[in-house]
Amino acid sequence: MSSATRRTATQWGVYDVDVVDGRIASVRGIDLDPDPSPIGDTLVDGVHSLRIERPAVRQGWLDGGPDRARDRRGADSFVEVDWDVALRLAADEIDRVRTERGNEAIYGGSYGWASAGRFHHAQSQLHRFMNVIGGCTRSVGSYSTAAAQTILPHVVEQWYRMELEQTTWSEIADGGELVVSFGGLPVRNSQVSYGGITRHEVGDGIRRAHDRGVRFVTIGPQRSDTPGYTDHRWIPIRPGTDVALMLAVAHVLGTEGLVDRAFLDRCTVGYERFEPYVRGESDGIPKTPEWAAAITGVPADVITGLARDMARHRTLLNASWALQRAHHGEQPYWMLVVLACMLGDVGTTGGGFGFGHCNEGHIGSDGRRFGWAALPQGTSPITSIIPVARIADMLLSPNQPFDFDGHRLTYPEIDLVYWAGGNPFHHHQDLNRLVAAWQRPSTVIVHEPWWTPIARFADIVFPATTAQERIDVCMSSHDPYAHVMEQVVEPPADARSDHAIFAGIAERLGLGDAFTEGRDERAWMEHMWERSAERARADGFDLPSFDDFWAAGRYELPPAAEQRAAWLVDFRDDPAAHPLDTPSGRIEIFSDTIASFGYDDCPGHPVWLEPYERLGGALADRFPLHLVSHQPATRLHSQLDHSEFSRRHKIDDREVVRIHPDAAAERGIADGATVRLFNDRGACLAAARLDPDLAPDVLALPTGAWYAPAEPGVVGSLELGGNPNVLTRDVGTSSLAQGPSAHTCLVEIEPFSGEAPSPNAYEPPPFR
Known part of the structure; x- marks a missing residue:
């Protein structure tokens, strides 16, 4: 042994x-x-189970026919072929599409969570390959923060800077008094961090703040979204109604003379155009606590007391990322900024506003930031883009116009989808609609280590190595450490890295040297390290040689020469000398830029807009429960859902949906029972778990269960494993951001009668 x-x-x-x-x-x-x-x-x-062992081609696509049997995509059997055949098929198809239809007809799909390795980053490899062959249509933004990424640069700063610079837990402990978090502080999400994480410290940071007397208030449908050791006050609220509550708080602050007018005058623009809306002078509806109580379910006296509490104490207002993944998701983020400005705590130690504390492990951390070099991707000559959550719209509505952040764009006509890294049958909404859209292209090519849902919906599948089967370097801009990633185990005999796969196709297209530049994989890593060393010298420190780093196994960035000031403190002290990257250089409570776009669903200042469905709305008579589809605690998104660790937290391989005991009793649902969740968009099975720490009219079902339709490839098929995205609606947050709106979702639930079919997600597809 x-x-x-x-x-x-x-x-x-x-x-x-x-x-x-x-x-x-x-x-x-x-x-x-x-x-x-x-x-x-x-x-x-x-790592070892359910692997794709050899290149495989979908039977119907291989056999040909008028449309290459597109309607069988997702349900067809596969044929294993050797590498030369698979690479030639892919190269020929890419060449056909770019010759006949142009590179715009190729969609390069990827999502960046595939690996923490800086070189074997599937999205970077895909983009480099696509740029070498002439470009492709690609996506912008992320499913996690699409609305935030679009709205906040108009209001405060670029999103990437806010993620890295916003208030730390140490600052909250040192100077904060009250943390009010809309959507809570879901510490389970801080297990992960984009690009990798060395030290998990969020829990300790929250504890230190609590021990120093900082009080916590959670506003959301789940008490458990903030850890119990904070002794937090829980204010249950109907999901998607946070803006109404914030507006009512603003009304109390204004009518009781609790607004920091000096801060507003010095550091913001547009309050005089927003205030009449709060008072009701512009639309006839004063945004009083009583008005908000009817929408939110939060009593008016609770709202009034909360507003006064905020005004008496240095307050950090935080919004979970979940809030902006909803219909009109831009509004709560904009309104949170406005509310913090009215309180006047922006730029103070431990006060102001923040977004996503606990949503990733690096947010609120103290570690030094550094921009490590990445794989050079080149420049795409194709300018065609879509917001990331509009994939199905693009495939179903080619040549149709759409709005995005002030631009009028057109969906391209996609004939080839090339996917490497990620699983749209996890991230995307309304999977029945996606299944229909996925039949439109002539060809889908996928890199995958495992028989995941996206692999099953491919025509050509390349078996990719996992991060544990190759060397790499982990160098995250969020983390103060770099790590050597050793090859832990040997890959299956026929698996290759994404880089090797792209190099093989590029060679067959006569572009092999342009893609590899004559470097092997380790040489590319050394090249990235050398480029990082140049950046380090400009930052005032020296990196060790690549060989020394490789021998040591890890490297820690030196402490910064100066301690970082609290976020926005310089701006607060002198906004003229330290302007923000907005048109006015100040925080924009009213945005002339956004107003100029003319969007009814995103006007020039934050407003309450009725979502397409909500508790208390018209559709609630038929579907009286709101579904919250939060991130799972036992995996990252859908990664490795087939593992024993992920499956042991399920019941009969079905995801667990939490339901309040009163709602369960009303429907005759017992703890552990198989249940059916449904609405007009679809239905899925799950296992019920009774939870008194939920609002009575809310269900909580985590995302990430591998899509397991009872009839593969059939639109509307009953999903067997508890994937909530057969229930969510595929519509943009607004014309501004076009982000996902998964958290605006009404459903009903009932006991499942009869013998429930077993989920079929953890078995390989049939082979000829």
């Missing part, structure tokens, strides 16, 4: 991996990590 211990890095932590006879036996957090994520256990069997 042979054994070894090797180090790997993931988006949820850095681990020492024990390998016995070529298989992962156990996974342990490294000594630097005070609170390693248990998600590491997904690697133990998840």
Whole structure:
């Protein structure tokens, strides 16, 4: 028996991996990590099981026919072929489409969570390949923060800067008094961080703030969205109505003389155009606590008391990312900024506003930031883009116009989808609509290690290596450490890295040298390190040589020469000398830019807009429960859902939906029972778990269960594993951001009668 211990890095932590006879036996957090994520256990069997062993081609596509049997995509059997055949088929199809239809007809789909490795980053590899062959249509933004990424640059600053610079937990502990979090502080989400995370410290940061006397208020439908050790006050609210509550708080502040007029005059523009709306002078509806109570379900006296509490104490207002993943999701983020400006705590230590504290592990951390070099991607000659959550719209409505952030664009006519990294059958909304849209292109090519839903919906599938089967470097701009990622285990005999796959296709297109530039994979890593060293010297420090870094296994950035000032403190002190990146240089309570777009669903200042469905609305008579589809605690999105660790937290391989005991009793639902969730968009099965810490008219079903339709490829088929995105609606947040609106979703639930079919997601597809 042979054994070894090797180090790997993931988006949820850095681990020492024990390998016995070529298989992962156990996974342990490294000594630097005070609170390693248990998600590491997904690697133990998840890396090895359900692998795509050889290149495979969908039977109907291979056999040809008028439309290459597109309607069988997702339900067809596969034929295994050798690498030369698969690479030639892919190269020929790419060449056909770019010759006949132009590169705009190719959609390069990817999502950046595939690996924490800086070189083997599937999205970067895909974009480099596509740019080498002449470009493609691609997406902008993210499913996580699309509305935030679009609205906040008009109001405050660019999103990437806000993520890195906003208020830290140390600052909250040092100077804060009250944290009011809309959507809570879901510490489970802080297990992960884009690009990797070395130290999980969010929990300790919150504890320190609590121990120093900071009070916490959670406004949301789930008490458990903030850890119990904060002794937080929970204010249940109907999902999607936060803006109404914020407006009522603003009304109290205004009518009781609690507004910091000096801060508004010095650091903001447009309050004089917003205030009449709050008072009701512009639309005839004063935004009183009584008005908000009818919408939110929060009593008027609670709203009034909350407003006074905020005004008496230095307050940090935080909004979970979930708030902007809803219809009109731009509004709560904009309104949160306005409310913080009215309180006047912006730019103070521990006060002001923040977005996504606890939504990723790096937000609110103190570590030094550094912009490590990435794989050079080149420049695309194709300018065609779509907002990331508009994939189905693009496929179903080619050549149709759409609005996005002040621009009038047109959906291209896509004939080839090339996907490497990510799973749209997890991230996207209304999966029945996506299934219909996915039949439109002539060809879908996918890189995947496992038989995930996206692999099953492909025509050509390339078996990709996992991060544990290749060397790489973990260098996250959010993290003060860099790590060598060792090859932990040997890959399956026929698996290749994304880079090797793209290099093989590029060679067959006569572009091999342009893609690789004569470098092997390690040489590319060394090249990225050398470019990072140039940036480091400009930042005032020196990196070790690549060989020394590789021998040491990790590198820690030196402390910054000066301690970072609290976020926006310089702006607060002197907005003229330290202007923001907005048209006025100040925080824009009213935006002339946004107003000029003429969008009815996103006017020039934050407003309450009725969502397409909500509790208390017209549709609630038929579907009286609001579905919250939060991030899971046992995996990152849908990654490694087939692992034993993920599956042990399910019941009969079905995801667990939490339901209030009163709602369960009303419907005859017992704890652990199989239930059916449904609305007009679809239906899925799940396992019920009674939870008194939910609002009575709310269900909570985590995302990430692998899509498991009872009839694969059939639109409207009953989903068997508890994937909430057969229930969510596929419509943009607004004309401004066109982000996903998954958290605006009404459903009904009932016991499932008869014998429930077993989910079929964890089995390979049929082969000829």
